[in-house]
Amino acid sequence: MSDISANLSLPFIQASQAQKHVTHNEAIDILDALVQLSVTSRSIMTPPATPETGARYILPVGATGAWAGNEGAVAQWGGEAWRFYPPRTGWQAYIADEAQSLIWTGAQWTGLFSGALEVERLGISTAADDTNRLAVASEATLLTHAGTSHQLKINKALAENTGSLLFQTGWSGRAEMGCAGSDDFAIKVSADGSSWATALSLEATSGQARLPQGAVIDTALSGSAILGTVSQTAGALFERGETTDGSYYKLASGLMLCLSPEITIGAISTAAGSLFQSAALPWTYPAAFSTAPVITGSIATSGTWMGHGPAAVTGCSITAMSYQSLTDGGIIRLTAIGRWF
Template identity: 55%
Template sequence: MSDNSAKLSLPYLQASQAQKHVTHNEALRILDSVVQLSVIAADQTDPPATPADGDRYLLPAGATGDWAGEDGKIAVWNDAAWSFLAPNSGWLAWVENVDQLQAWDGATWVQAGGAGDLQNLDHVGINTTADATNRLAVSAPNTLLTHEGNGHQVKVNKAADTDTASLLFQTNWSGRAEMGTVGDDDFQIKVSADGSTFNQSLVADAATGVVTFPSGVDGLTPTEFGDGPLVNTTYIASQRPGLVTNATGLLGTNYNYPSGFAYDPTHAPNLPAAFRYDGHYPGQTGMTETVPVDPNLIYRLESYVMQEGAPGDWSAYSNEDRHRHYMGLYFFDADGEEIKSQHYMRYRHSGTDSMTTLAAPLSPGDTTITLTDASGWNESTSGTSQRGVTIFGYKDSQGRAYTHYSRLVEYGLFDLGQVNKTTHVVTLNQPLPASLGNPDDAGGTWPVGTAIANSDSVTTLRYSFYTALYVPTTDTWYRTTDHIGGVDLSGTNNVDNFPPGTAAVRPFWLPNFSNRSGGWSGHPDTGTGHSVWFTGVSMRVDPLAVKQRVTTGSTSGKYNLKVPVSNFVTSSISLASPSTKVNEA
């Protein structure tokens, strides 16, 4: 039998032992030292100068003096001497100077209680299980993070800007919304309906702080205001005085002008800027925004133009270095569809309008059209556009019907000699196409009385501002004026009136029309750097202008206009038919 106990090494009383009380007291002293163990310190290497009986210390590495060589042991002061107890694995000791519970792990004393045992943990799961990815997991109705007297921050840190630092919101463990810095340092909010495809809702640029909404924004204005973009006061101001956005360059960019026109604040007729086009004729080029109009009113059309003088002797050419320019209007209906001449022009035979009505129903697949009156239909002109049909039963997306505007047009449906003006029957050279069917009827049939006409088309462009304009001199600003107003019901493409169906217009140019590579029709090639400037495009209602409908003759249905003409010398204003005026600015 051993002389000492296995765990605390307490001395046993031996048989026939003398002075048994000494052995018994030694065992009690050891018990007194290690049971409910509490020590003064665990980091002190030098013995105290005046210890008291019962003082205990955990000896760290490097102990000196009377403690030398006793590292890791429990030093106990009793009876004016130090004794040392070697701990066993699992012994616990309360360290008084730091309020910590420490344990002997077989090699050293380690923190085992208080705050210390929560440092550097692999996982923490509160009411749920944490794992290698979600090392902190909490299952609870709420999670509270509160202040400790002042403010409180929640920090999400990432290693590099290309990494992710974000908060991810899930539904049934599938992502539905995320906010943070994802792949860069811009702050973003994005959402998903399926956890796979995310749409960016908001992005705040890290460098500038500018916020963008990549998927758009709704609800900032009442739905009754429509779904167009929001604008600022500068944009609104740029539409004055003549409805055309950025007409004078107030926005400081070439916005609304064609992309080939350069913003140029160094050349302008007392306006913020002009817009310069350089070089050979580029074809039609227009503004990007439409201008809403009331086609019943009369508008004064104004613009400024200046042609650059080209170096050299151009005296051999009748217009020298001045090139021809055109400026007109595109027209659009309430759906934003462009209105072209074929959508309203009608053929007239010997001055008689071909507009009539159906005398019998008409369906897709039919090979004849029975008219009320065929006297105005074509029997002499071979052009394809004059051998077609326009049915005036078109309705826009709002169900609005038009009497003199239609997109139900097909060319080349009959040949010369196939219009019988006695029976008023038109024989088609092909079955009536489905594209001309009645969209309000299941079989596409048009009823008796439907308006119909022989189609016609001469041109698709309306040069409402000016046509074939040559400025009087180069390097001088000129202001052009003309007028347009009233709705043309004649079907003759009258340039002074709006086409039927017009709800908005858009200005366009044919700049440097006669500047072509190698020269063109009596005009020189003045090079790819030859400039022309435009600015001040304006459409203003002219309250003094008047109109009168033409009721007879080959142009019946159009409006004649009279517009004010002022005379500085006589201090008078008179009315005259509109024409393009070009005056030095």
């Protein structure tokens, strides 16, 4: 039979042994040192000058003095000398100056939960359940990077499933954002937790945005998608241009407005029945229409009005009419309204 126990090396009292109390007390001392193991520190390199009886330390690499050569061991001051207990795999110890528990892996002391940890449910200051397997009650939750970037991943099995963030008031839904029921991204809101309205949706295949409820815009719009080159497929909402023939305003809907510069009309003196007219002048639109536009205009001279020949897609001819012969027709301004596609 061995003289010591298999795990803690406690000495056995032998048959016919004298002074059995010595062996018994030795075993008690070992139990006192190792059971419910709690040490002062694992980072002190040199034995303290006046340690308290029973004080325990885990010795770091490079420990000096009476501790030298016992790195990793548990050292206990017995009142007169240090005793050293080499750890065995699985031993646990609480480190007082770090307020954490360690475990001996067989090669080193490491954090009790520094390796992979899997639990079925985890509640932090609140109860977790089978649906909410991770539950946290806190004023804030911080997820930060470990070096550079950080991603929060919400994964769903199929497109028709839901992966979203739900915001609640009194456990009743008020807003939700994510991919709910499809791979399109949407933001929905609710006033009562039962009736929902989609405020914004982004199509997964094209990236196109939709505002099903409309939008109220309180500040100015800007950017090339607002004012730029319009087209029938993809372009700006509004386009403005200017040439020597005037200015144009083109909308993505197909409507276009052309404004002429100030055109000086000469004498209105050519008889036209009982009226008088000026010589015809050409106006080339600053941008071409797809079909003949509607032409309107005004003349600054009293008692005169404008006339024009058949409107074409690129321009028209204009004249000024009057009830009387005038040597100066004045200034005329023209507007053409039509479609650019």
